[in-house]
Amino acid sequence: MVTWTLLVLGMVLKYTGVTEWGVRGGGLVHGVVFLGYAAVTVLVAWNQRWRPLTTLLGLLSAVVPWAAWPHDRLLLRRGLLDGGWRRERGEGRLEGLRLAVLDHPVRSMVVVVVLVAVATAVLLWLGPPTGWAERFG
Incomplete structure (x- = not known):
């Protein structure tokens, strides 16, 4: 929720002509x-x-x-987050x-961080979805 708020505030700043840095950061x-999160x-x-x-939800x-x-509140109410x-x-x-993954939590966390970093790099390289047609079309 915090990052959604940052992004929406950044979009407000961008589209009111103040700055694009809010959207970038x-x-x-x-x-x-x-x-x-995924x-x-x-x-x-x-x-x-x-x-x-x-x-999927x-x-x-x-x-x-x-x-x-x-959604997380619903999961709690339904007991879908109960137990270890x-x-x-x-x-x-x-x-x-x-x-x-459970036996090696630090190693697993490092793998997830690396995968997120690689996915982020690929997505940054691809650019915003609106520019995909020009890049790959």
Whole structure:
């Protein structure tokens, strides 16, 4: 919610002719936090065995300004955030990966940070969505 607020304030400053720096700085911070939020949402959904629709709604809640807060409240009310990290091996081909992530939290965090940094760099290289047609069209 904080980064959405920074981005929206930056857009107000940009489109009122004050400065573009709010969008550049707020947009970058928001983008990085958005990617991190998506990664954490997927990991928590995997651990808590959410239905695919619940996971999708969690990811979409980050796209709509300020929607993550009511979505998180809904998850709390429904008990979908209860309990700790599952340590038992469940069914599925990726359960070994989930347990490896839990067994090596620092290493896993470094991997997520690197992936977010790479994704951010690629997205910065691509530029804003409005310029994709000129770049790739």
